[in-house]
Amino acid sequence: MSDASQTLLLVDGSSYLYRAYHAMPDLRAVPGDPSSPATGAIRGMVTMLTALRRDVPASYAACVFDASGPTFRDALYPDYKANRAAMPDDLRAQVAPIHEVVRLLGWPLLCVEGVEADDIIGTLARHAAGQGMRVLIASGDKDLSQLVDERVTVVDTMSGKRRDVAGVTAEFGVPPALMVDFQTLVGDAVDNVPGVPKVGPKTAAKWLLEHGSLDGLIAHADRIKGVAGENLRAALDWLPKGRELVTIRTDCPLDEALPGFPGSMQALQQGEEQVDGLRAFYERYGFRTLARALEAGAAGPETGSQAATEVAQAAQQREVAYETILDWEHLDRWLERLRAAPLVALDTETTSLDELRARIVGLSFSVEPGSAAYIPLAHDGPGAPEQLPLDEVLARLKPWLEDPAAPKLGQHVKYDRHVLANHGIEVRGYVHDTMLQSYVLEVHKPHNLASLAERHTGRTGLSYEDLCGKGAKQIPFSQVAVEQAAAYACEDSDQTLDVHRVLWPQLEREPKLRGIYELEIACSETLFRIERNGVLVDAELLAQQSHELGQRIVALEQQAYELAGQPFNLGSPKQLGEIFFDKLGMPVIKKTATGARSTDEEVLEKLAEDYPLPAKLLEHRSLCKLKGTYTDKLGQLADPRTGRVHTHYAQAVAVTGRLSSNEPNLQNIPIRTAEGRRIREAFVAPAGRLIASCDYSQVELRIMAHISGDEALLRAFQEGLDVHRATAAEVFGVALDQVSSEQRRYAKTINFGLIYGMSSFGLAKALGIGNSAAKNYIDRYFERYPGVKRYMDRTRLEAKERGYVETVFGRRLVLPEINSPNGPRRAAAERAAINAPMQGTAADLIKMAMVQVQERLDRDRPEVLMVMQVHDELVFELPEAEADWVRQEIPRIMAGVAELKVPLVAEVGLGRNWDEAH
Template identity: 55%
Template sequence: MPTLVLIDGSSYLYRAFHALPPLSNAAGEPTGALFGVVNMLRTTLKAKPDYVAFVCDASGPTFRDELYPAYKANRPPMPDELRAQIEPMMQIVQALGMPILRESGVEADDVIGTLALQAAAQGIDVIVSTSDKDMAQLVGPHVTLSNTMTNTTLDPAGVFEKFGVHPAQIVDFLALMGDSVDNIPGVEKCGPKTAAKWLAEYQTLDNVMHSADKIGGKIGENLRKALQQLPLSRQLATIKTDVSLPQAVTDLGLRERDDETLRTLYARYGFNAALKDLDSKGAGDELRGANVPAQYRKPVAGESSLDPALAAAGVYDCVTEMEQLEQWLSLLRSADIIAFDTETTSLDPLQAEIVGLSFAVNSGAAAYVPLAHDYPGAPAQLPRDTVLAALKPLFEDASKAKLGQHAKYDMNVLSRYGIEVRGVKFDSMLESYVWNSTATRHDMDSLAKRYLGYTPIPYESVAGKGAKQIPFGQVALQDATRYAAEDADITLRLHQVLWSKLETEPSLRKVYEEIEAPLIPVLARMEQRGVLIDTQALRVQSHELAKRMHEISQTAFGIAGRSFSLDSPKQLQAILFDELKLPVVVKTPTGQPSTNEEALEAIADQHELPRLILDYRGLAKLRSTYTDKLADNVNPHTGRVHTSYGQAIAATGRLSSSDPNLQNIPIRTEEGRRIRQAFVAPAGFRILAADYSQIELRIMAHLSGDAGLLSAFVGGQDVHRATAAEVFGLPPDQVDGNQRRAAKAINFGLMYGMGAFGLARQLGIARNEANDYITRYFARYPGVRQYMDNIREQAHRDGYVETVFGRRLYLDDIRARNPNLRAGAERAAINAPMQGTAADIIKRAMITVDAWLGERSDARMLMQVHDELVLEVREEVIDEIGDGLRQRMSAAAELAVPLVVDIGTGANWDQAH
């Protein structure tokens, strides 16, 4: 996952000031706090975050001062020797390239809280670098706290261990204790132990207040005296998470470092270690720009061979006359490689109309051929049919090398005009992806900035944005030429840089030439074919789901004693927590009782209503995501659903599926399987599904060379039963279902870095029992342990791991000081070779199967779903195709164990699977 580090500037400064002795430089200027801050910043940057911000309090009052004029009234003035260090601190932060954020009317905590939740919602891992306990309320699945001075981190379990309460209870915890520094009134004499005790018993501050009469002794009296002010204390302690900010999370990239300014400041304040790092090529390299996102990077020596000529403006030709077209056709015919791009009316290539085409054969020179610009006063353009007919022989000539940026899209567009593009030898998007799948996004703009130092023209600058955006066909030809021809030109320039890189790494070049490039036309053909959908069956299922949702609603109304909206969090809060008085286990960021899945699961054993709501939501998701939406995705021209396969999305090499996503249709429930029943074969055909059996475990056996695993697979045993027999010391025929289930959880869990805690939770057993299972597993399969140790060691040494076929996954966090980041990278190091090799194997199989099927009309590949291929096969050749498919899929890799392929057939996908 990408990482955002949010630095609490005030916390850094005060912590360093109070923790370090009163140091000074040769001129007598105070430097103690500054020295501590600089060291903490350097530590933070060594973790190579994708995004980072240094957040400080703005001057002036905040909304909390309006709520409570006495807020922070007890704070002493800042010492002069600390105040003197603020300006140089800001200069150093600025020179390091960190964005500095200040927002008037709120505190730094509120800015941090807002960004943390925005980033977490986008799947970005957030590290809040602070020593402020108030920040613990932000901790969650994607948010951790890090104290770089003590080198400690807090995740949800760490928060509970430290404070005795969960992150969702921190605000109530702070309100009960109060804060003498911030002058937040709490309950007199209520310390952390008492606050934690009350919240353990009553869960929430509201419940504590409602139960105040039950609490005896002096502390109970103090609580009752504080009842009027506790809501205000909670409001003051709550971090605001909806601040309107001028920048998005993705705007917080690290800017280019100002070495000269840093050198001057470090020398002035006597920071010799920092100065040495700055001037060396060793320990300071992490500050030289390696962690700077592409949009802010300048070239690093030896990294990307940036040529100034590649960042120069191009010269572009607008082709509106036949004579011009003939000249360009002559250039294209004689060119060694043709870079091409299409401009269209839609992002859906199988419904898009061509507006124009662009070409480049030399860096800096390109042409745009407009075909359908129809704004008032638009110049005459060449007829589309004439231009496409002239280009068709070139496009279909497999011996003429072609280049695109995400060429599959353009191939699909041209297929609608009867042109089957052949000879796509290069794709700059895939060249970047194979070179380093995790280094940057692989869209053209990101790549141009990273590898060329060039900023392409934004689409919005020629077409407008939002409600005022116009179709490309209404863009003036001059602007359209500048934009469209640049696309082809920059694609060619990118290829020149990226291909020279791949040529230096034979294993990566082989991955590109033997896997990724040959797969482009295979995927294009699959996308063009699509899959037949029984829309009537989906409508019936939607109706049945709606009926069941209504029945659940009526049952819920009867239990609650009144009607309410099961889709309304506010109404659910009122029913569950105000009326039924169920405990609040999880809170929203604003301190309200949460009704999300985690919160409902936590209380589902205490009342029947939460489980009903969860069931209702599950049905609602199936209906909105699949049974309703799939029918809307049917292409009106073909009557089929055409997904789009992403080759440059998953870092491990797996394909993704979108618009619609056909890879996440649930199969473990009856409702999910019914959705697959709507994927049908046309008359005279059957659906054939071929699935690799336990492929990642087989790859683990191959990579580890463990004798026990190899023996189980070579002997055709049930590997989970064999593992259970080894772990529990039983003959295989005496292994019961629970023991096999435990062994299966271990087999798969270890590949994803699961520890005793995760296994215990999955199996519902004690942690020490789970730990015992794992210990026995490694005792029986020592080769697996050795493989895991070796791959971690290699990852630390090389910074990457490889698949069997040479695909690399770079692990940017493998040497991170943050233990959570480092542990995540180590888990990825173990799993990526297996998942990536599985991805490579099925891609190789797809290429072989596509070539074998050729132009056959009686058997066609339709879908790839993880380790499964789905075909449409005429009934009379089903056995022939099944045998040939199994043979070719099994031969897609030579491993130390056999690749087993399970094949099923049926009238629909569910029957075949």
């Protein structure tokens, strides 16, 4: 890295204040008080500038902002920025404080009337580079790419993207010297600067590379064919003005703003932080954490380790050595490297995204940063070279792949385990998964490798679509040229290793999050087993159920026609509106955004209370969904060889830690109706075996008791009482043995409703009572369970201050909208803040149970198969002879995975099918 004394760091303050505003929650000087000043953008800017000062040593710097008012571009083109939205009022109010804190942090600040921030940056960058200095521009604005040369680099510190000469050329297809011409052709929609109609980045780059410059292109405009050529010729009169508008000026007079410039850089020297001023500022805007850090001698919170920064910088700057293995000697050399490496990143290239049917096309490995190899094994496209035989290569790799002492790393390792298992290899030794590292550390962000690499290392690379195309023209990976395939596959393994080197140290520093990550790794292995086991379905029974549902659907249609007095399309909102409101005179409940009378499910449910036709339609919709989603499809999804369905459990999707499943979705089988419950009858055991279902009893209520510490709720569970009956006794003021079934039903709705943050309005709707009565029930509940009320109030405040809540075991559940100025969004986030610790803790518990049960089965009962996980329930297939063991041991293991203030209880049932097991 260059000498800091010869480095100028320029911050695009106008760009970053917007990004800070949108990236940060809606913080307030007084937490939770929407009338107090907004501070999110201020906090974001402080964090960014603190990190920049720590991570980018530079003796000279400036934070540059746009001034209000017109510039020369507005005079040149009155519609310049005409379609740009006005700055939000709560951001506008933060601009002056941002300017203040920038100066307090020791940054020279520039804001020149009549001159845009980009032009100030351009002028400073060109001058400093001309003096032999190194210039770093911190911005996410691609327009600044035109300033890049051997001494000027643009770095987006929020995404890690680095635009040097090579980076600009790779991203836009033209070198920085042609970026003005490129932008002129493409235009700038953000600033309302037109380009050539229908000319996008690829066409613009192609033209400029062919003709050398915009002037060269204009000189040969008559030779450009097709519609693009016509559009170019029609735009010839505009292009000079367009070029002037997009060109960043590098000769702005700045001597008034910077005394001594351009002769001296003295005014741009980094200053010292003004500690007393910062302390007062932080206290004024409620930044207690920053104030404490200041007292401890730090300028602000650490936003990322120095090690992570070094990994990212090294990843962006290094040369890579990617190899293609086509002979046995080369493979043997790499096998030695694999055996000697402390950790190997492994990736498969395959024929399908369906992990249980995918076959290997090639394998890639990375053993150290920048070093990777690809073994093509099934490429069959034009010109494909002779490749090593797949089966023999896998046989040679198998001892290493199945060695539990050989540490391996992957991105979504469960997929790769399945692919290799399809070839008879059970991979052992997977110790890390970058997808799961991201899921634990940053649950609310994307976890795919491309996002992780760009976010954490600033690396962008080839995409699958780059190689294979899109849509109908997409080719299989086996037909990609081996040279390109090798670059793509090696890059994946190399990037995985880089991302791991950034994320794993963060987990090591956070013991609770590391524990959650280790749970996810273990859970991944268990899910792999469940998915491969699959569960047997009775296709004949499903077909019979589909036939019966079809007959009932037809009958319901006829009944609906009779009630309407005419045939109609049951799925047409327009026809429903005409029949409901015009013909039958039903009241209009609500309207759509376009003003049409709504007939959505909520309206149907309300109307069904008084009219038979909406009730028939609801029943019809329910049965159609059952038939289309389950009884028709489950049999089709079964493996034709085994009759088993193999769902895919998505581990890194739900922010609460819950699993989701698809193809088929086992989590959403409706069980509130008899027809829905019948679907579970089709999940069966083979002859001589049984299905067992074991689930936690009232687990979220038990977690509520543990977290809130409410004495009455704790006592009810500790004494083994029916908690809904106990709640009814408390709320209605009657003895336990005097609680009616209706009172218990009300209490059950209150218990579960409050867990989900239900309001009195929601409770009134759920119970079919008035709002005042519902509010009275809630008030009495909180009088009897004051610990629950304290928990809810405390959780809301903590969530607003931290932006997240935690499970009992330390999983973080991020709430981006918890301080939103939008009332409904903020209210939804507050409800989620109350419920998420319980849902998340329940998710942690069932994952712990899965792992511990599977370990016990592997050791003592390998004939007992875990075949499904649904919410708080584990489903097994077992020999009849193991029924007593399962009945006794599985609930005991599940109840013993954690020690809470109340006992965990798991209940088991057995039967010939899943429904019987309930």
